[in-house]
Amino acid sequence: MALRSIIDVAAPAKLNLFLHVVGRRTDGYHLLQSVMVLIDWADVLHVERRDDGRLARHDLGPALPADDLCLRAARALRAASGTSLGADISIEKRVPWGAGMGGGSSDAASTLLALNRLWGLGWPLEKLLPLGLALGADVPFFLRGRNAAVEGIGERITPIEAAPRTFAVVKPADGIETRAVFTSPLVGRSQEAAIVEGFTARQFDDSGREYGRNDLQRAAEALSSDVAAVSSWLEERYGNSRMTGSGSAVFARTSLESTGLPDELPAGWTGRICRSLAAHPLLGWADEPA
Template sequence: MHALPQDITIHCPAKLNLFLHITAQRNDGYHELETLFQFIDLCDDLHISATTDGRIDLLTPLQDVSHEDNLVYRAAMLLMPLRKDAQQGAQISLHKRIPMGGGLGGGSSNAASTLIGLNQLWGLGLDRRQLADLGIQLGADVPVFIFGQAAFARGVGEQLVAVEPAPAWYLVVHPQVHVSTASVFQHPDLPRNSAPITTELSEWASHRNDCQSLVASLYPPVAKAIDWLVEYAPTRMTGTGACVFGCFDSQAAAQKALAAMPSAFSGFVAQGLNTSPAWQGL
C-alpha cells in the first residue's frame, strides 16, 4: 500500500462560458442551461497540507467571506464524514489570481480542487463522478472543474460531454462592477425559453449568452466594455458577468488590444485550455 502524500499544490483554472443558453426554469427554481465551457490559463494556486488534528484550517481567509460561505471550506466539510480516520485534517492556503465575482468561476474551481486534493491526501478513493456529485451541491460550475475537460453542459451544468473548442487567445475585460448571479437568474426579464440545441454542436460564435442583454442593460459598464472590445474581436460576456472576453487568433493581437484598453477597465490576456491543469501530476 502506497503512503499517502502529505501535501499537494493544485492549479485552479478560470473558465469562460463561450455561450450560455437558458432553455427552461424548473419547478424548484433552478434553470436548465446549455453552455460551452473552456478553461483558460489564469489560475489560482491551492496548497493543502495533511494534518492529524481532525480540523480544517484555512490559512488565507477571503476578505468579507465567512468560513461558512467559503467554498473551499464547504468543499472540505463535505468530505469530512468520508474520512477513514477522524484524526485526518488539513491546512489549506489559497493564492488568488482570478477576479472574484466576474463570471470566471474562481470559487467553483477552488472548491473542485479542494475536493480533488483532499480525496488524494486522505486516500478516500472517490472517482470523478462521485466527486462531481458532491461538487454540484456547492455550485453548478463545480462539476466541470472536476470533469477536467472543456465541455458542453446541459441540465443545471452537471450533464457534461467533452468537446474540443478551437485553440484561441482571449482578452478578458473586467468592467469593475460586481454582478449578482442570483439577481440575474431571478430577474423577470431574463430569457428562459431558448430552444435546445438538437444538431451537432457548431462553432460557438453562432450561439449567444442569454444573460448578456439583461446584464448590459442593468450594468452600463458591462455594456461599455462590450462596445469597446467588439471593435477588436468577436466579444461575449462570460456567465452572468461582469467579465467579457474577446477571441483572438494570436497572443500578440490580444496584447495589442489590451494595450489600448480604457483605464476604466482592468484586463488580462489568457490562452484557452481544453484540459484542466488541476489534474496534472495527480
C-alpha cells in the same frame, strides 16, 4: 496512503462560449445549455494535511465569505468519507471574484481533488461528482476536467474537442451576484435544444461570429453598466465580445498570436490575454492511486 502532506494545485477559470436559458424547473432552477472551455487564468491552492482534523483557510479577504466554497468542499468530503484528517488551505487568488469565470467553483473542485489524494481516500470521480454538484452547478465541470457541453443545471456534461483559442478577457470593477442576474425579468430565453450538434455544425456563421449568445447578458448589463462598457471596449478593438457566465467579465476572440491587450485598461478594470486549455491540470487525479 497519501501522496504527501503538502501539495500545490491549480484551479483554472472557464469561459462560456455561449449560454442559453432553455427552461426552468419547478424548484426555480434555470435549465441551461452552454459550451464551457478551460483557460489558463488560474488560482493556485496550497493544501497541507493536518492530523488533528481541523479545517482552516488562511487567506480570507474582504471579497471572500468566511464560509467559502473551499471550506464547504473540505467539510463535505470529510463528512462523507468519515476521515479524521484535516487541512490548511491557502489560495493565491488570481481569478477575479464575481466575474462569471467560475473561480470559486474551480477552487472547490481542486480542493476536492487535492484532499482526495492528501487524505488517501482514493475516491473515483463518480463518487466526487455528487459532492461537487451540491456545492455549485459549475463544480462538476471542473471535476471532470475537459472542455464540454453542459446542460440541465450543470449535471449533464458532454466532453468536446475544442480547437486551441486565444481570448482577451476583461472584468470591470463591479462584480455581479449570480442570484441577482438569474432573478432578473430581463433573462432571455433560447429555443435551441441540441447544443452539441448545433455547436459543432454552426460553430461559426458566414460572418465569423460566434455561435449563439449569452441569455444572461441583458440582465447583467441592467445591473451593471460597466458590463456594457467592457463589451463596447472589446468590440472596438477585436470586432466581437460576449459576457461569460452571469458576468461581469466579458471576452473577445482574438488571434492565436496575441500576447497582450492592445491598450491600457480603464481604472478599476482587470484583464489579460488567455489561452484555452486542452484539459484541466488535475485531469485523472480521481482515477489514479494516491
